[in-house]
Amino acid sequence: VRGLYAIVDPERCAGRDPALVAAAILRGGCAILQLRAKKGSDREVLALARALRARTREHGVPFVVNDRPDLALLADADGVHVGQDDLPIAEVKRIAPRLEVGVSTHDLAQLRAAIGAGASLVGFGPVFATASKDRPDPVVGTDRLAAAVRAAGGVPVVAIGGIDLGAAARVRETGAPLAAAIRSLGESSDPEAAARALHRALLGETA
Amino acid sequence: VRGLYAIVDPERCAGRDPALVAAAILRGGCAILQLRAKKGSDREVLALARALRARTREHGVPFVVNDRPDLALLADADGVHVGQDDLPIAEVKRIAPRLEVGVSTHDLAQLRAAIGAGASLVGFGPVFATASKDRPDPVVGTDRLAAAVRAAGGVPVVAIGGIDLGAAARVRETGAPLAAAIRSLGESSDPEAAARALHRALLGETA
Numbered sequence: 001v002r003g004l005y006a007i008v009d010p011e012r013c014a015g016r017d018p019a020l021v022a023a024a025i026l027r028g029g030c031a032i033l034q035l036r037a038k039k040g041s042d043r044e045v046l047a048l049a050r051a052l053r054a055r056t057r058e059h060g061v062p063f064v065v066n067d068r069p070d071l072a073l074l075a076d077a078d079g080v081h082v083g084q085d086d087l088p089i090a091e092v093k094r095i096a097p098r099l100e101v102g103v104s105t106h107d108l109a110q111l112r113a114a115i116g117a118g119a120s121l122v123g124f125g126p127v128f129a130t131a132s133k134d135r136p137d138p139v140v141g142t143d144r145l146a147a148a149v150r151a152a153g154g155v156p157v158v159a160i161g162g163i164d165l166g167a168a169a170r171v172r173e174t175g176a177p178l179a180a181a182i183r184s185l186g187e188s189s190d191p192e193a194a195a196r197a198l199h200r201a202l203l204g205e206t207a
Numbered sequence: 208v209r210g211l212y213a214i215v216d217p218e219r220c221a222g223r224d225p226a227l228v229a230a231a232i233l234r235g236g237c238a239i240l241q242l243r244a245k246k247g248s249d250r251e252v253l254a255l256a257r258a259l260r261a262r263t264r265e266h267g268v269p270f271v272v273n274d275r276p277d278l279a280l281l282a283d284a285d286g287v288h289v290g291q292d293d294l295p296i297a298e299v300k301r302i303a304p305r306l307e308v309g310v311s312t313h314d315l316a317q318l319r320a321a322i323g324a325g326a327s328l329v330g331f332g333p334v335f336a337t338a339s340k341d342r343p344d345p346v347v348g349t350d351r352l353a354a355a356v357r358a359a360g361g362v363p364v365v366a367i368g369g370i371d372l373g374a375a376a377r378v379r380e381t382g383a384p385l386a387a388a389i390r391s392l393g394e395s396s397d398p399e400a401a402a403r404a405l406h407r408a409l410l411g412e413t414a
Contacts, residue, residue: 043292
């Protein structure tokens with residue numbers, strides 16, 4: 001898997017229906033689509049996860065739910081993505097052995113720990129400054145991203161944090177196969193075009 | 208099971224260690240102990256749930272986790288208790304078939320739906336005015352509680368909302384086998400004595 005790791009956050013969709021934003025992103029193109037839902041009741045999040053699961057399936061795109069293995073299982077997602085304060089990988093695998101588990105990491109020690117615990121994929125960042133998180137971790141930059149890619153030993157690294165079209169080439173040069181975007185998709189006036197351009201740029205294709 | 212359904216909420220422990228508060232309640236006596244954790248990271252909640260599971264096991268008391276079947280499974284709880292906005296019973300049972308499922312209900316329609324869906328236990332309330340919830344549902348009173356007990360057809364009903372020692376006799380007269388308490392235990396200067404007195408009063412034993 002290479003290219004755009006598209007993250008749909010209902011709070012970062014400029015007030016539009018997140019399922020429609022996801023549909024537009026999928027038309028534009030992405031390698032993986034993740035739901036990032038930090039608010040809303042479990043029923044609401046599950047309903048949204050299922051809507052996104054249906055859309056991703058139409059496009060043959062893997063679907064990931066953040067934080068919650070139970071909701072990921074119920075939505076028939078391919079994976080769950082957890083942060084450092086969420087359930088550890090070993091716990092996730094106990095209750096959801098069929099899920100791929102991605103982990104957000106912010107330094108090489110966290111990255112190595114995640115891979116040692118069996119992560120299928122590791123996020124690494126924030127690579128650049130970001131406004132998508134209320135309390136972002138310190139910026140890591142592209143040199144440390146490149147070091148993370150080397151340290152990951154083949155486990156896919158998702159560059160995350162402040163990644164837009166202008167940064168795509170620099171991210172690609174680090175060897176990171178995937179790069180995540182939230183606001184530059186969901187808050188774009190044209191999420192389909194934004195996804196298409198960013199996915200292509202990350203793949204190194206000319207537009 | 209009859210008597211006190213003790214709910215431990217870390218935010219309603221007067222700043223004390225919730226595991227110590229739980230231990231005191233268990234020494235005093237209760238029929239079931241539930242963790243109610245609305246804040247904190249999943250890792251923190253799981254650690255607390257496991258601490259409470261260990262304490263309840265020492266006393267042979269069933270242990271329930273609120274809202275989250277994944278955390279309930281990982282903590283080896285006996286059950287999970289869900290509200291009307293949490294996962295529906297059918298979804299909980301899909302991912303956690305071994306858990307007993309309790310459901311909070313606030314009117315007879317919700318109570319009947321929960322029992323129809325296979326609830327092991329139903330909460331009903333708030334019976335009296337309560338300060339434990341930020342946005343409480345309308346007070347139902349003891350007459351409607353008695354109607355709920357009749358409608359439940361043998362499924363245990365947990366009276367909840369503003370229940371203290373002075374209300375125990377009125378609750379018992381409705382036929383509800385269990386009554387929940389949060390603040391009157393966790394915010395008591397002596398949770399052990401508070402639990403002992405309330406559990407006995409609910410059982411109709413003289414102190």
